[in-house]
Amino acid sequence: MKVIIVALALVAVVAAHPVAETEPIKILRSQFDATPEGGYAFDFETENGIKRSEQGEVREALDEENKPHPVVVVRGSYSYVDVNGNPDTITYYADETGYHPEGASIPKVPSPSRR
Known part of the structure; x- marks a missing residue:
């Protein structure tokens, strides 16, 4: 019983610890561009x-039945x-x-070795 009380106390302490807030990136x-046909292009960069x-x-x-589909x-x-730290x-x-x-x-998928 004492183990359960100690475990619950530890959980309560951890849950009450404030979480450090970080600035959003x-x-x-x-940029985003779309075409009426369904094509698109986008790019972005973050700090x-x-x-x-x-x-x-x-x-x-x-498709599997040789029917065309987009x-x-x-x-x-x-x-x-x-x-x-490597790009x-x-x-x-x-x-x-x-x-x-x-x-x-x-x-890389290894190439099959020949014997």
């Missing part, structure tokens, strides 16, 4: 070094400073085949 630049840029355009793709094809990149940039595209990122921090 400022957006230095932000803590995050940057993102992306473009999307509507294209026609074939898909949004996306290309873009984002960059940030990692936990070790990292990821470029990507996404289409009917999936999401395809590339960058130094993205693991």
Whole structure:
């Protein structure tokens, strides 16, 4: 019983501890454009070094039954400073085949070794 009372007391102390408030990260630049056909482009940059840029355009793709349907094809990149203070940039595209990122921090699929 004493253990439960001590545990509840510790929870109460932690819950009552004030949380330090931080300033929101400022957006230095932000832009968004859209087309009537469904395409778009946007980019932004924040004061803590995050940057993102992306473009999307509507294209026609074939489904499993070879019927055409519209898909949004996306290309873009984002960059940030990692936990070790190193800058990292990821470029990507996404289409009917999936999401395809590339960058130094993205693991590479090893090529099959031949024996």
